[in-house]
Amino acid sequence: MEEKFKRFSRQREEILEILKGTKIHPTAEWIYFQAKKKIPKLSLGTVYRNLNNLHQKGAIRKLQFGTPFDHFDANTSSHQHFICKKCGKIYDLFLNLEKDLKTEAERKVKFRIEKVEVAFHGVCLNCLKFSQ
Amino acid sequence: MEEKFKRFSRQREEILEILKGTKIHPTAEWIYFQAKKKIPKLSLGTVYRNLNNLHQKGAIRKLQFGTPFDHFDANTSSHQHFICKKCGKIYDLFLNLEKDLKTEAERKVKFRIEKVEVAFHGVCLNCLKFSQ
DNA sequence: TTGAGTGCAAACTATTTGCAACTGG
DNA sequence: CCAGTTGCAAATAGTTTGCACTCAA
Secondary structure, three states: OOOOOOOOOHHHHHHHHHHHOOOOOOEHHHHHHHHHOOOOOOOHHHHHHHHHHHHHOOOOEEEEOOOOOEEEEOOOOOOEEEEEOOOOOEEEEOOOOHHHHHHHHHHHOOOEEEEEEEEEEEEOHHHHHHOO | OOOOOOOOOHHHHHHHHHHHOOOOOOEHHHHHHHHHOOOOOOOHHHHHHHHHHHHHOOOOEEEEOOOOOEEEEOOOOOOEEEEEOOOOOEEEEOOOOHHHHHHHHHHHOOOEEEEEEEEEEEEOHHHHHHOO
């Protein structure tokens, strides 16, 4: 699935491994600093190039939550996100209604729907408890 | 509802009117060029400042669709978007499942959910017909 | 050998911001 | 008046890109 690239590269391998090993939906820069621990000469441009490459190939998801940063997610299976406006943390949700949403949309319009993005915004339990 | 500002300004009024009068979910620049027809001295910075202001007050929605541009929408009632990856056009959808989605999410996590964003990506009917 | 991939730095560009001037109440 | 708002231009900052070099196949 993720071997649609022309060639192997240690940088790309490492970037994908790091992304698969976290659930925090990191930014390019976070991935860059993690990967730099193992590949000290790594450059940020390479991280961006590979993330875009992986995204185009469908190996990862690229997410925007209204912050100035793009976030990345190696979990490409159907799930949703909750973004806490206090702490900025991004949580995964696994709701069953997503496919119904697609079905309902397809009943209303004759478009070819390829992707559904669902994002919830609000305040997470932790922030509700402690910062208010 | 939209009069939570400290003072009246012709620029902000015009920006909001233009946004209310379109369904294309325009960018700041598009609004800028439209408004400039009536207020020639208008600057792009003012457009951004007012759009952010209106957004913070809840008078408009700010949308990101994976393009480098922010899009704006004066329709703040519950609805979803479909973005065509061929022509870039943004369509409104009005699905009934959105509140169920919120309910299902609230059953799973004890977060305070304030906003739900649903975006579909794919190819619209027009592009399906004509460009393949 | 060769062209895909990299590191580096400069370029790009959407958006934000500082500041002096303006203006609405 | 005087604080909110503007126009202008410069700054910011996340991302992209050109180029010479490296390295996988």
